[in-house]
Amino acid sequence: MQSLTNRKKVVGKKEMTWVEKLYLPAIFGGMRITLKHMFSKKTTISYPEQKREFSQIYRGMHVLKRDEKGAERCTACGLCAVACPAEAITMVAAERKKGEENLYREEKYAAVYEINMLRCIFCGDCEDACPKESIFLTDRIVPSDFERNEFVYGKDKLVETLENPIDISKRQTAEVLEFKKNKKLTHNR
Amino acid sequence: MFTPDLIFKVVLILSIFVITLVIAMYSTYGERKIAAFMQDRLGPNRAGIFGILQPLADGVKMFMKEELIPDISNKVLFILGPCLAMTTALMTSVIIPWGSTINIFGSDFSLQVTDLNIGVLYVFAVTSIGVYGIMIGGWASNNKYSLLGALRASSQMISYEIAMGLAIIALIMSTGTLSLKEISAAQSGFHWNIFVQPLGFLIFIICSFAETNRAPFDLPECETELIGGYHTEYSSMKLGFYLFAEYINMFIASAVISTLYFGGYNFPFMNDMGLSSNAITILGVVFLFAKIFFFIFFFMWIRWTIPRFRYDQLMRLGWTVLIPLAIFNILLTGAIIFATNN
Numbered sequence: 001m002q003s004l005t006n007r008k009k010v011v012g013k014k015e016m017t018w019v020e021k022l023y024l025p026a027i028f029g030g031m032r033i034t035l036k037h038m039f040s041k042k043t044t045i046s047y048p049e050q051k052r053e054f055s056q057i058y059r060g061m062h063v064l065k066r067d068e069k070g071a072e073r074c075t076a077c078g079l080c081a082v083a084c085p086a087e088a089i090t091m092v093a094a095e096r097k098k099g100e101e102n103l104y105r106e107e108k109y110a111a112v113y114e115i116n117m118l119r120c121i122f123c124g125d126c127e128d129a130c131p132k133e134s135i136f137l138t139d140r141i142v143p144s145d146f147e148r149n150e151f152v153y154g155k156d157k158l159v160e161t162l163e164n165p166i167d168i169s170k171r172q173t174a175e176v177l178e179f180k181k182n183k184k185l186t187h188n189r
Numbered sequence: 190m191f192t193p194d195l196i197f198k199v200v201l202i203l204s205i206f207v208i209t210l211v212i213a214m215y216s217t218y219g220e221r222k223i224a225a226f227m228q229d230r231l232g233p234n235r236a237g238i239f240g241i242l243q244p245l246a247d248g249v250k251m252f253m254k255e256e257l258i259p260d261i262s263n264k265v266l267f268i269l270g271p272c273l274a275m276t277t278a279l280m281t282s283v284i285i286p287w288g289s290t291i292n293i294f295g296s297d298f299s300l301q302v303t304d305l306n307i308g309v310l311y312v313f314a315v316t317s318i319g320v321y322g323i324m325i326g327g328w329a330s331n332n333k334y335s336l337l338g339a340l341r342a343s344s345q346m347i348s349y350e351i352a353m354g355l356a357i358i359a360l361i362m363s364t365g366t367l368s369l370k371e372i373s374a375a376q377s378g379f380h381w382n383i384f385v386q387p388l389g390f391l392i393f394i395i396c397s398f399a400e401t402n403r404a405p406f407d408l409p410e411c412e413t414e415l416i417g418g419y420h421t422e423y424s425s426m427k428l429g430f431y432l433f434a435e436y437i438n439m440f441i442a443s444a445v446i447s448t449l450y451f452g453g454y455n456f457p458f459m460n461d462m463g464l465s466s467n468a469i470t471i472l473g474v475v476f477l478f479a480k481i482f483f484f485i486f487f488f489m490w491i492r493w494t495i496p497r498f499r500y501d502q503l504m505r506l507g508w509t510v511l512i513p514l515a516i517f518n519i520l521l522t523g524a525i526i527f528a529t530n531n
Contacts, residue, residue, distance in 0.1 A: 030494045034227045044231040 059137040063166045064159040073134035076110035083129035088119035117151040136168040213436040214244040251429040263329040270326025271430035277319040278437040288474040308369035320346045327419035338418025342409035348507040353396035355515030359522040373453035381452040397442045404492035443484035
């Protein structure tokens with residue numbers, strides 16, 4: 001059969017030559033390699049001080065965005081929960097009262113919005129499904145914890161604060177923006 | 190009673206004791222660092238700057254661990270094992286000449302605790318007792334892995350001691366003395382024994398790897414096959430003693446190799462630089478320790494390069510390669526001595 005990589009070697013039961021039987025040249029060769037590695041660049045990343053550089057479109061912890069006036073974009077339509085293959089998202093919808101227009105953008109909002117980070121597979125389908133450009137995945141890491149309950153993230157952890165908006169422009173690549181213009185798809189209307 | 194000579198000896202013994210322990214302590218750190226560097230990692234670097242306090246942290250950990258003595262073990266021998274391993278490891282350092290004589294307040298002191306006229310034999314005697322520490326510990330544990338490790342250790346050490354002894358015989362034939370002090374003194378300048386006995390040196394260093402139970406001959410502990418070998422059942426500081434004894438043995442083996450084959454405290458052009466005798470002695474001590482550190486590094490370098498031998502390969506190498514080679518070396522040395530004398 002044709003070899004795919006051309007790297008295969010036929011192993012023969014060849015008698016070793018006298019020099020090979022001494023093993024010393026092979027040992028010195030090995031020692032040369034290990035010594036070379038002693039002075040080569042180390043691959044360790046000392047985590048808390050140094051951080052690995054992520055891809056521009058890394059899919060990490062979610063954020064619920066606010067609009068330009070600081071009101072929450074989410075209308076609790078539930079499309080993200082339906083789209084979620086891991087069934088990690090749950091929410092409870094509520095009606096906006098009078099005087100809350102600066103808090104919620106539309107008449108309906110999510111009173112409770114929870115993502116179970118242990119179930120989440122960080123596929124980004126919720127982001128695709130969202131018609132209001134509310135939920136996005138970011139390059140932040142979900143930190144470890146000791147309790148299972150601590151991994152169910154509520155609105156307190158998911159909604160961005162007014163003082164500290166989360167930049168999601170890196171995930172808005174040219175292809176995504178082009179896709180969002182496609183008015184044939186229902187959620188882009 | 191307190192003659193200057195006695196006071197000097199006590200100070201020398203204490204300082205050698207402390208230096209041995211400190212070097213053994215930092216060998217554990219060095220081993221982890223070198224292992225890490227050879228595998229493109231950083232190694233321990235959190236305890237203190239560059240992880241320099243790591244051995245202290247390890248020591249504290251060892252002392253704080255729960256001390257277990259298995260019910261079915263022989264308790265007396267179980268405790269005796271690590272004590273014996275540690276004692277014999279520390280005993281060899283008395284006959285190493287750490288330097289020539291030093292002149293303090295007009296009187297000469299030798300930087301060697303005692304100069305036995307059978308120094309080389311003493312080294313062999315003590316390392317042979319060292320195997321009892323391992324054997325007793327492994328047998329007293331009453332555990333099949335410990336017993337297997339102990340069996341392997343004893344048969345390995347006995348086999349390799351023969352080849353080692355034969356390699357030394359050739360060296361003694363060319364130097365004409367058993368005293369380490371005279372062997373050192375005879376190598377003054379650059380007349381090191383390695384140039385006289387290259388084959389003997391090769392046999393000796395391979396055997397010292399086997400004698401100190403270091404890779405590629407670390408079959409007695411062999412963690413992938415025997416869990417921990419002879420110290421499987423040990424915990425806390427008794428385990429620490431075994432591990433520590435191995436590093437002390439490595440230090441002593443390096444010192445013996447440096448003394449026998451690499452000129453001990455001698456260094457090239459030592460008598461041509463016009464230095465005072467005290468300066469030469471102190472420089473000699475520095476050079477001896479540089480050689481020792483190089484060999485400790487060499488031990489670790491080999492450990493992280495070569496995989497472990499299989500047990501039958503180990504025995505075959507010892508009995509059918511090293512011993513005939515050592516006998517051939519003796520014959521060769523004898524022939525050369527005979528030819529040059531006539």
